Amino acid sequence: MSDVKLFGLSGSLREGSSNSMLLREAARLFGPCSYTQADLNLPLYDADAEAETGVPEAVTGLARQIAAADAVLISTPEYNKGLSGVLKNALDWISRTKGSPWKDKPLAVMSAAAGRAGGERAQMVLRGFMVPFRTRILQGPEIHLADCTNQFDESGRLKGEIYQRELTALMDGLKEEIARSSG
Template identity: 70%
Template sequence: MSEPILLGLSGSLRKDATNRKLLREAARLFDAGTFIEADLNLPLYDGDVEVGEGIPEAVHVLADLIAQAHAVIISTPEYNKGPSGVLKNALDWVSRTSGKPWMDKPVAVMSAAAGRAGGERAQMILRAFMVPFQPRILQGPELHLADSSNEFDSEGRLSNERYENTLNALMKKLRAEAGF
């Protein structure tokens, strides 16, 4: 069997976002042959744009990456008690492509947020957003990284052993779900 391809989607566009750091830690623990961080800096979904100009090329690229990946990890911040608009927009755009790239795809969701709940609400809502796409979303262990800006060392590694153990367990489960 080939080496696993792992795709990461961060609900934050910031270069040094804790959700990006969390994705990278997850990829390290998953031990993928290839890890790709998707670009979610897409235009806002607009049905008039879709009809007039078609689906943007960047959306097709994202859909193809999802389809080609053996597994996907999604990390969302919590903005006003829900996932980011960036992430929801990407999901909306991909839903307009053909081929059902999410169908039966092993997916692990996690969250990193400033608040004490670690993005728990955002993660719950994200799971609901994913239902129409019919991926195989892991039910746990759940990782809600609270006070996330203080949970990484200068190398971008998780500094809390409890969070790292939970993430490691989640990645082992995802790897098994993907058949590796």
């Protein structure tokens, strides 16, 4: 599986984001693969702007990257009991593209948040948002990284053995799902 292409969407634009670090750790624990992270710094979705100028190239490029990936990883922070506006905006834009870049795509979701629930509610909302895209979303193990700013060492690796074990199990499940889709 060394030629596997993983594509990550982080619900945070922040430099040093725990969600971006979690995605990179997931790719590392997946094993040999190529990993690319999406640029979700997109204009706000506006139906009038779309009618006037069409879907922005940044969005159609994002949809092409999703379609070209063997699997997608999404990590979201939790803002006010939901996922980030950045991630929701990206999903809204992607839904406006031609084709179905998400259809039958293996997908692993996770969350990292400062609170003690680790973004559990945001992840639940995200799972619901992915239903119309008809992805093959993994059901577990669920990764809710609590107290996220204290869970990584200086090199960006997860400190906790439990989180490492669960994230490895999620990536093993993703490998199985990719194998099913290519078999």
